[in-house]
Amino acid sequence: MPSRFFSGQVHLLLKRCLTLIERLNSLQDLPTELAPHVSELNNTLNRIRLAIENLLNDPDFASPSLLVNQFDFYKRLAELLNTFEWHPLGLLDHYNDRDLYFYRFSKLFCEQIQYPYPPPLLSAHSNEYFSSVPPTNLISVPLGEDTNLLALPDFVHELGHLIYHHVWKKLVAQFMPHLQKHINDQKLSTASQAAKAYEDKLQLLEQSWSQRYAIEFFCDVFASYAVGAAYGWSHLRLVLATQTDLYNPSFGDTATHPADEARMRIILLTLKRMGYDGAAVALKGRWDALTSILVAKPDGEYHFCYPDALLEKFSELVTKLCRELDLIPFFDQPTADNNLPNLMQQAWDRFHSDPVAYAQWETGKIASLKSLLATP
Amino acid sequence: MSETGVISQEYYSTAELFQTINQSIIILKKKHFNLAGAASLTSEQLREAGDLLTQLLAQLIDALHSQPSHTPIDDDRLQVPPFFIKRLQERHGNEMNWYVDDLRELLVAIRDAKPLNEDLIAHLDELCGQLDAETSAIHRRLWRG
Numbered sequence: 001m002p003s004r005f006f007s008g009q010v011h012l013l014l015k016r017c018l019t020l021i022e023r024l025n026s027l028q029d030l031p032t033e034l035a036p037h038v039s040e041l042n043n044t045l046n047r048i049r050l051a052i053e054n055l056l057n058d059p060d061f062a063s064p065s066l067l068v069n070q071f072d073f074y075k076r077l078a079e080l081l082n083t084f085e086w087h088p089l090g091l092l093d094h095y096n097d098r099d100l101y102f103y104r105f106s107k108l109f110c111e112q113i114q115y116p117y118p119p120p121l122l123s124a125h126s127n128e129y130f131s132s133v134p135p136t137n138l139i140s141v142p143l144g145e146d147t148n149l150l151a152l153p154d155f156v157h158e159l160g161h162l163i164y165h166h167v168w169k170k171l172v173a174q175f176m177p178h179l180q181k182h183i184n185d186q187k188l189s190t191a192s193q194a195a196k197a198y199e200d201k202l203q204l205l206e207q208s209w210s211q212r213y214a215i216e217f218f219c220d221v222f223a224s225y226a227v228g229a230a231y232g233w234s235h236l237r238l239v240l241a242t243q244t245d246l247y248n249p250s251f252g253d254t255a256t257h258p259a260d261e262a263r264m265r266i267i268l269l270t271l272k273r274m275g276y277d278g279a280a281v282a283l284k285g286r287w288d289a290l291t292s293i294l295v296a297k298p299d300g301e302y303h304f305c306y307p308d309a310l311l312e313k314f315s316e317l318v319t320k321l322c323r324e325l326d327l328i329p330f331f332d333q334p335t336a337d338n339n340l341p342n343l344m345q346q347a348w349d350r351f352h353s354d355p356v357a358y359a360q361w362e363t364g365k366i367a368s369l370k371s372l373l374a375t376p
Numbered sequence: 377m378s379e380t381g382v383i384s385q386e387y388y389s390t391a392e393l394f395q396t397i398n399q400s401i402i403i404l405k406k407k408h409f410n411l412a413g414a415a416s417l418t419s420e421q422l423r424e425a426g427d428l429l430t431q432l433l434a435q436l437i438d439a440l441h442s443q444p445s446h447t448p449i450d451d452d453r454l455q456v457p458p459f460f461i462k463r464l465q466e467r468h469g470n471e472m473n474w475y476v477d478d479l480r481e482l483l484v485a486i487r488d489a490k491p492l493n494e495d496l497i498a499h500l501d502e503l504c505g506q507l508d509a510e511t512s513a514i515h516r517r518l519w520r521g
Contacts, residue, residue, distance in 0.1 A: 059412040066411070068501060069402045072508040076391055079515045083384070086519070131378035135388045161381035168389065172455060207458035211389075215382050256382040 003062035006071055013078055014052045020085055021045045027092055031100055033376045034092070037121050040137075041088055048081055080135075087133045091123045098124040102141055104373040106155070109340045113226050113328050120162055132158040134165035146370075149347035149362050153227050153234035156344075160219030167321060171218065172210060178313045179209050186304055201252040205305060208249070213258040214314070220263050221318040224270040228330035229279040230344040232267045233351075236287055239264070246291055251301035261291075261298070262306035269308070270315045274329060338372055380518070387514040390457065394507040397432060400425035401500050408492050426486050428454065429500070433483040436503075440464060440476050463506045 024041055055073065060066055091099065102122035110119040118137065126140035130151070139158045145151060164171070183206045187199065223231040239246065239260045249255040257263075264287055271280040322329070333341045343365065351358045403425040406414045435456045468475040482496045492500075 059416075060406060063409075063411055065409045066402060066405060069398050069405070069504065072394070072504065073398060073402075075508070075512065076395060079387075079391070079511075082515075082519070126378075128378040128380060132381040133384045134381065135384060158381060161385065165385060165388065168385070169455065203458065203462060207462060210458055211386055212382050215385055219381070256379045 003064070003067060006067065006074070007056075007062055010052060010056055010074055013074065013081065014049065014056070017045060017049045017052060017081055020081070020089060021049065024089060024092070030092060030095055031376075034095075034103070034121075036118065037088070037137075038092070040118070041084065041092075044084060045081075048077055048084075051077055083133065084136055087123075087136045087138050088121055091121060091138065096124070098143075098146055101146055101370065101373055104376065105340070105369070106139065106159075108338075108373070109156075110159075112333065112340055114326050115159070115163075116325050116327070117162065117166060120159070130154040130158050132161040134161050137162060147363075147366055149344065149365060150237060150351060151234055152340075152344050152347075153223055153231040154238065156223040156226050156231060156341075157219045159226075160222035161215065163222060163325070164215055164218045167325075168215075171317060171321060172214065174317050175214065175314060176210065178310065179206060182307065182310050201301075202304075204252065204254065208254065208258075212256050216257050216263065217266050217311070217314055218318055220266055221270045221315050222322060222327075224267050225274070225319055225322045225329050226327065227341045227344045228274075228276065229271060229283055230330075230348045232264065232271065232279075232283045233348045235260075235264060235267060236283070236290065240290055244294060245296040246294060247296055247298040247302050249305070250299050251304045258306060259302075262311065265306070265308070266311045266315055269312055270319065273312075273315055273319060274331065276331070337368065343369070383514060383518050387511065387518060390459075390507070390511045390514055393454070393457070393460075394504070394511045396428060396454070397507060398504050400428045401504055404429070404486070404492065404500070405497065408497060422489075426489065430483055430487045432456065432503070433479050433486070436461070436464065437476055437479050437483065440468075440472060440479075459510055460507065463510065464503075467502075467506070 021042065024038065024045065027038070030038065055061060055070060055077075058070075062070065099122060102124045103119075106122050107119045109115075120132075120137045120139050123138060123140040124143065124146065126142050128140070130139070130141055132139045139155065139162070141155060145155075183202050186202055220231070220235070243260050246261040247259050249257075249259060264283075268280045268284055271277075271283070328341075330341050330345065333339050335342050337343070347362065347365070350361055354361075403417060403421055405411075406417060407422060431454050435454065439456065439461045464475075465472070478495070478499055482492075482499050484490070485492055485496055
């Protein structure tokens with residue numbers, strides 16, 4: 001009986017996959033420049049279809065001794081199909097001019113930094129600030145960001161998630177020995193303390209770093225590499241707007257993102273590593289002044305989580321990787337008006353030099369940008 | 377900036393590991409239970425599945441040992457994530473030495489292409505089950521917020 005139910009569910013998954021393929025291929029009004037994305041999505045959906053058909057055609061399909069393995073495999077296929085249905089296919093089904101504007105913006109940015117992978121699809125109606133779904137090569141930006149410049153470095157952070165998706169095995173393999181050394185050193189230094197509790201927290205710290213914090217720190221270092229201090233300023237702006245505890249998560253806490261204090265520190269370390277001490281000093285001065293009004297302070301175990309040495313090593317590995325990928329750093333970008341990494345830096349410089357007149361300046365720049373991106 | 381980027385990447389790497397391990401276990405189980413599909417398995421498929429599972433077991437045994445060696449890992453090799461070790465520690469914490477002995481027996485049996493018994497098959501299924509539970513949990517976080 002379980003096998004009959006299972007068999008029925010696998011057939012229904014195949015039906016759903018075929019429906020999505022048909023819908024994708026019936027989209028007639030998409031801009032022609034999206035053709036590579038439609039083709040890639042079609043290939044992905046057909047790979048899922050083939051995997052479902054292979055499961056159904058397996059001579060041992062629904063055999064009692066393999067049922068659990070095959071059921072779990074079916075779940076992975078269903079999850080994969082969900083991910084594509086909810087994100088890129090949902091976007092293409094009601095694609096609009098603002099999505100296209102950001103697609104062109106993103107494509108130009110990718111060309112200008114020598115991004116080595118296919119440029120992503122862009123959705124211009126995010127419901128969770130800037131975000132990305134790396135397995136689907138999709139970035140989402142909020143509805144109103146086509147009229148602003150100062151938050152755009154956060155798009156660059158999201159592009160970092162897509163790069164991480166390609167390089168994570170190599171980076172994690174290089175970083176793990178340094179992380180494990182830090183964890184072991186802490187184990188030795190805390191051996192006489194409440195050992196078991198510390199061991200659990202250290203294990204959680206290792207897990208958080210290797211599976212989550214490394215991803216966010218990677219994106220922070222990459223964005224600093226690509227657009228310089230503009231990313232740091234954008235991060236400061238976001239922290240002031242959204243965060244009250246700069247030191248959370250601390251030791252023993254679980255979260256997807258590392259503490260904002262540590263994220264700013266790795267941005268500053270990266271700017272210094274790239275020889276931009278002056279920019280780092282200016283950013284740190286403003287960060288210290290503005291964050292001093294927040295009440296949160298680090299707890300007694302915070303120092304275990306993000307020591308400078310570990311952040312420095314991580315920044316070193318990521319900037320080295322960026323150079324190996326031939327990504328162009330911010331300081332090598334031309335100062336031309338149509339250069340987007342330069343425009344992001346210019347916008348923050350302009351904001352600092354004349355905050356009151358900035359909005360008017362930004363409106364003019366946005367108009368020029370829209371004119372530049374009006375055609376493919 | 378949002379959690380989606382981190383969680384979807386975490387999901388991807390966990391699901392990829394699960395698929396690799398699950399596929400190898402299916403191949404060994406087809407052979408063990410002498411199922412209809414066993415006849416079409418090639419020696420190359422059996423060798424690759426065995427190599428991958430011995431690599432996994434060697435890393436698990438090292439990590440679950442009281443004094444892990446922390447041997448540097450090559451980026452092309454299987455990378456066992458810390459959550460996987462933690463799950464196994466939580467399940468077998470009270471009998472860890474016996475459990476590690478069982479994993480060693482399983483590793484030797486697969487490495488030397490010896491027949492597997494029901495207990496060893498159950499250990500393989502448990503490893504896969506733990507990976508599946510983690511993968512499903514991460515995916516639920518993606519769509520339930």
